[in-house]
Amino acid sequence: MHRILVVEDDPGFGYILKEYLEMNAFHVALLTHGKNISQVVERERFDVCLLDVMLPGKDGFTIAREIQAVEPDLPFIFVTAKSLKVDRLKGFRLGCDDYIVKPIDEELLIARIQAIIHRSQRGQNGSNGTTFQLGHFLLDVNNQRLQQGAQYKILTERECKLLQLLCEHKNQLLSRKKALREIWGTHDEFSRKSMDVFIFRLRKYLEADKRISIRNVHGKGFILEAD
Secondary structure, three states: OOOOEEEEEOHHHHHHHHHHHHHHOOEEEEOOOOOOOHHHHHHHOOOOOOOOOOOOOOOHHHHHHHHHHHHHOOOOOEOOOOOOHHHHHHHHHHOOHHHHHHOOOOHHHHHHHHHHHHHHHHHHHHHHOOEEEEEOEEOOOOOOOEEEOEEEOOOOOHHHHHHHHHHHHHOOOOEHHHHHHHHHHOOOOOHHHHHHHHHHHHHEEEEEEOOOOOEEOOOOEEEEEEO
16 A cells, blocks of 8 residues: 655545545555654655645754655645745746646546656666666565566565665665665554564575575674675
8 A cells, every 4th residue: 555644734635535535545654744744754655745835943944855865756746825926937947747736636636646656666666776686586566576687586575675775785885774664654663573583584595505695794784784
């Protein structure tokens, strides 16, 4: 299920928007302010953020900058009553994926969110990124299959996603926070322990090729080392 972060200070509009998004099979986190937004985005994985501009304390433009500082790839849409050209231009110069003026057309909003998610996924998992060569192994992401010669193992969804992330960061640090946020959606103690179990499994699967190892960097994350 795709996850949407909504930052909207109008409780009535926020509730209606949350209900409508959930009716369309999205998981929604609703905030009425931008306090501690960096921690929220670091703690949980989101596919799209919907931002009001006129918020108490920090405005939506400031919040967008804070989000970009910790999660630069998170797409965001301004949903606001500010309709002046200067505000629209400011929003797009900040890198927003869309700028929607209230009152909104709910069906059009859903279509725009789906289009953004589709583009984002296509960019992450393009045709050149669905298979990874690891020594004697071949990871087929689309079929969740780890193959060595004529033999192969079908991976669970999380095993496959975690190994894909490690491959995308091959010989570089994959931070615990990034992996937990993207795969588990949170980084609480249970999720951290769960990821350690998955790392152990992947090491067992890959141990037949001594050129490959998953090294733990204490307190930071993991490095998939491979020729």
